[in-house]
Amino acid sequence: MKRRKSKTEDQQQAIEKEVQSNPLNFTGNLSIDLDRIRSEIGQNGDVHIREFKIGSLNARAALIFIDGLADTEIINNNILRSLMSVDDQDCEKNRNIETSTRERLSTHMLLIGKVNETSNIQSFDTAILAGSAGLLVEGTAIGFVLDVAKAKTRNIEEPLSESLVRGPRVGFVEQLSDNTALLRNLSKTQDLAINTFKVGTKIKKDLAIVYMRDIVDPQLLEEVIQRIQTINIDNLPESGYVEQLIEDNQFSPFPQIQNTERPDRVMGAILEGRVGILLDGTPFALILPVTFNMLLQSPEDYYERWISGTLIRMLRYLAAFIALFGPSLYIAFSSFHQGLIPTKLAISIAASREGVPFPPLIEALIMEISIEILREAGLRLPKPVGQSLGIVGGLIVGEAAVQAGIVSPIMVIVVAVTAISSFTLPHYSIGITIRFLRFVVMLFSAVYGLYGVVLFVLLLCTHLVKLKSFNVPYLSPAVPYQLSDLKDFLIRAPLSMMKRRPKLMHTQESKRK
Amino acid sequence: MTKQKFDQITTPQTVVIISNFILGIGILTLPRTVTEKVKTPDGWITIILGGITALLVAIIMVKLAERFPGKSIFQYSNEITGKVIGSVVSLCIIIYYLTLSSFELRAMSETTRLFLLQGTPNWAIILPFIWIGLYLITGGINPIARMFEIVFPITILFFLLVMFLGIKVFDINNLRPVMGMGVMPVMKGLTTTSLSFVGFEIILIIYMYMKEPTRALKATVIGLSISLVFYCVTFIMVIGALSIDGAVTQTWPVLTFIRSFEISGLFVERFDSLLLVIWIMQLFTTFAVCYYAAALGLSHIFNKNINLFIYGLAPLIYIVSMMPRNINEMFQLGSVIGNFTLYFFSCVPVLLLLISLMRGKQS
Incomplete structure (x- = not known):
């Protein structure tokens, strides 16, 4: 008795020694390993530990999984059922053929696609927390990671922020694997490369870089990877974090990385030699490098015939111009340079401003700020309410303000046209930039008139020519001149004429095949 | 995308810089200044001859610059003539660019006051202009070229x-007779x-930045020709519309010419102020490159970081631009700069080229 006791003590000591010498690995002793897992993640209410006996091996085992993340149906039908059933024939066979427990488990009993093995407790825990089920078997110093993660995903829908009249009704979702699958689906070619990284110091998130292996400029790729590796933040809840952490100039009002929910847009961009970034947990993919004209383009420009594509694109440039300069030009012409506009128009402006107590700047500020408030309010409210708010705000307040003599009717027209123009911008982020800059240029023009507008244009151009997105000048292909790329700038040339990829991307393969 | 030792500019950029720089200040007053001297409608022939003369000087400059690739005139003037004379030459060029940029600022300000902002003080117009210029040139030659x-x-x-x-x-009759008074x-x-x-002498400085220096001559010739065509078209249109007597009496004959017609039915009836707006933008680029050239010269002479001189020169440029008391003094300053340019840039590059040929200096 005494002797036996001492023997078990010896065993215990040996195990403890091993635990101490290699604290991260499994020991093979089920109760000790389970205790360690319990102490690490088991105290959480959502971690389930199911202990049972493997029928055909007659060995104790434990299955650890997280409620809601792991698919219980698969666990019940494909794992527990096969493990726990006692098949005499099987037992007989097992006894005859001398194979390890490990091999028998994965070749005969685990009826699922992905089974990984690990001897490290830490990675075992991480996998369980990511949704896999962990299996421990008495006498085996290895943890089996069974991929039974149930994808919590929503249906693929058309993206709300970038809806098109013509084009695929497909948008990214939150699950990274779904998103990469969408891209794979669009290009069934071996050249589509999807590299995944783990980013975030505390909460590690999957981030995928997608590009065309035979097109992308290797230097660009190197730069992107290098910048992604410098990301040092505890958590990345949205791709906006990635964008802000890797962009060139964080003080610029202009977005230097494009975000999109549309797989077709990402696909088009990477076929031009750009790089896409997908982050797990957000439907917004990033495209880089970006140039200014890309932010005013829509995939529809390419889906429609080239004439309509060109015309609509030009219309959009015009709208962007109005959205930026509308109110400031009104201020400049009505308060500084009445002589520049036709006399009759000048008179009608002056007549409509009669009785308005404020100078044009204040008048414009009142209207512009209230329309920005309306827009922001309409965005937060539920949809039907938001629409009626727009009507109430836009029509009634505008009408009342004119009747009360606070603003002139022409000002209301200018503000309304400006606001509508800014809605034509196909990107929300460039829209915000232009809305913000509109106020800056209004101040410039209130101080200096037309000269102020020119000063602002100079300042804006100066900023834009200095700005680069991943070493690509922001205003290219307009400046520096790249004549062959201008076919896809102001105009959208017929597809048969656009046989080459943009030169500014320095692609490996210049011809579209 | 490769990391370069310093910024480089493409050949089209060189062309654009040269022709834009030339057009900068001259174009609005050219019909008057030419007609004052020529007194016949043959000014356009003079312009062509002047362009050819300028072209000859430009070729000499390119030949000079080609002997010292990757270096600016501030550096190779030292190598050719020794430190003392070289520094004097460099200093002259720096003062020239400094004064030129101030003159351009003042000209811009005076014109803006006349046509857009009556009663606004000069300082209020000039200061924001300098600031934006400063913001541009801290980015180096590449943003300037863009x-x-x-x-x-x-x-x-x-x-x-507009033309x-x-x-x-x-009216074509205003341009007749051709050579009525002889040659x-x-x-x-x-x-x-x-x-x-x-303005073409900027090639002495931007040559070192060219990506394809072998095309410098071509770029200079094209740049000069573009401005030559522009000058001729402008002169012919303005004299054709205003006649020589009308052109001589106007301070800004081109703007007067544009004022002389109205296009009704458009949102904007008069184009003079709009042309002025465009011209301000053009002047801005010219101003910026002068400013940059002066700062670059100082940084090459003293071998210090250029940003130091960029910030240091800003107040100096402002002071010089405020020195003329009125528009007449401003034009006097302009003619002083002009005379200096004439003698300096027609002699010095030739001398430098000859000395470097004789002494066999080349890098």
């Missing part, structure tokens, strides 16, 4: 449009017209 590329097509298109609209007030009047204006091509 800025030129933005402004150049806008200027050209708008200018051509085209002016056809209805154009002498044409020759009299040669100095003035050659001077109006001032």
Whole structure:
């Protein structure tokens, strides 16, 4: 008795020694390993530990999984059922053929696609927390990671922020694997490369870089990877974090990385030699490098015939111009340079401003700020309410303000046209930039008139020519001149004429095949 | 995308810089200054001859610069003539660019006051302009070149449009007779017209930045030719519309010419102020490159970081630009700069080239 006791003590000591010498690995002793897992993640209410006996091996085992993340149906039908059933024939066979427990488990009993093995407790825990089920078997110093993660995903829908009249009704979702699958689906070619990284110091998130292996400029790729590796933040809840952490100039009002929910847009961009970034947990993919004209383009420009594509694109440039300069030009012409506009128009402006107590700047500020408030309010409210708010705000307040003599009717027209123009911008982020800059240029023009507008244009151009997105000048292909790329700038040339990829991307393969 | 030792500019950028720089200040006053000297409608012949003269000087400059690739004139003037004379030459160039940029600022300010902002003090117009220029040139030569590329097509298109609209007030009889008084009047204006091509000497400085230095000559010739065509078209249109007597009496004959017609039915009836707006943008680029050239010169002489001189020069440029008391003194300053340019840039590059050939200096 005494002797036996001492023997078990010896065993215990040996195990403890091993635990101490290699604290991260499994020991093979089920109760000790389970205790360690319990102490690490088991105290959480959502971690389930199911202990049972493997029928055909007659060995104790434990299955650890997280409620809601792991698919219980698969666990019940494909794992527990096969493990726990006692098949005499099987037992007989097992006894005859001398194979390890490990091999028998994965070749005969685990009826699922992905089974990984690990001897490290830490990675075992991480996998369980990511949704896999962990299996421990008495006498085996290895943890089996069974991929039974149930994808919590929503249906693929058309993206709300970038809806098109013509084009695929497909948008990214939150699950990274779904998103990469969408891209794979669009290009069934071996050249589509999807590299995944783990980013975030505390909460590690999957981030995928997608590009065309035979097109992308290797230097660009190197730069992107290098910048992604410098990301040092505890958590990345949205791709906006990635964008802000890797962009060139964080003080610029202009977005230097494009975000999109549309797989077709990402696909088009990477076929031009750009790089896409997908982050797990957000439907917004990033495209880089970006140039200014890309932010005013829509995939529809390419889906429609080239004439309509060109015309609509030009219309959009015009709208962007109005959205930026509308109110400031009104201020400049009505308060500084009445002589520049036709006399009759000048008179009608002056007549409509009669009785308005404020100078044009204040008048414009009142209207512009209230329309920005309306827009922001309409965005937060539920949809039907938001629409009626727009009507109430836009029509009634505008009408009342004119009747009360606070603003002139022409000002209301200018503000309304400006606001509508800014809605034509196909990107929300460039829209915000232009809305913000509109106020800056209004101040410039209130101080200096037309000269102020020119000063602002100079300042804006100066900023834009200095700005680069991943070493690509922001205003290219307009400046520096790249004549062959201008076919896809102001105009959208017929597809048969656009046989080459943009030169500014320095692609490996210049011809579209 | 490769990391370069320093910024480089492409050949089209060089062309644009040269022709835009030349057009910068001359174009609005050219018809008056030429006609004052020539006194016959043959000014356009003078302009062509002046352009050819300028071209010869430009070729000498390119030949000089080609002997020292990767270096600016501030560096190789030392190598050719020794430290003392070289520094004097460099200093002259720096002072020239400094004064030129101040003059351009003041000219811009005076014109803006006349046409857009009556009663606004000069300092209020000049200061924000300097600040934006400073912001641009801290980025180096590349953003400056790109800025030129933005402004150049806008200027050209708008200018051509305005000239085209002016056809209805154009009268060919104002340009007759050709050579009615013989060749002498044409020759009299040669100095003035050659001077109006001032600006091409920037090739001495931007040559070191060129990506393809072998095309420098071609770029200079194209740049000069573009401005030559522009000068001729402008002169012919303005004299055709205003006649020589009308052009001489106007301070800004080109703007007067544009004022002389109205296109009704459009949102904007008069184009003079709009042309002025475009011209301000063009002047901005010219100003910026002068400013940059001066700062670059100082940084090469003293071998210090250029940013130091960029910030240091800003107040100096402001002070110099405020020195003329009125618009007449401003034009006097302009003619002083012009005379200096004439003697300095027609002699010094030739001398430098000869000395370097004799001493066999080449890097």
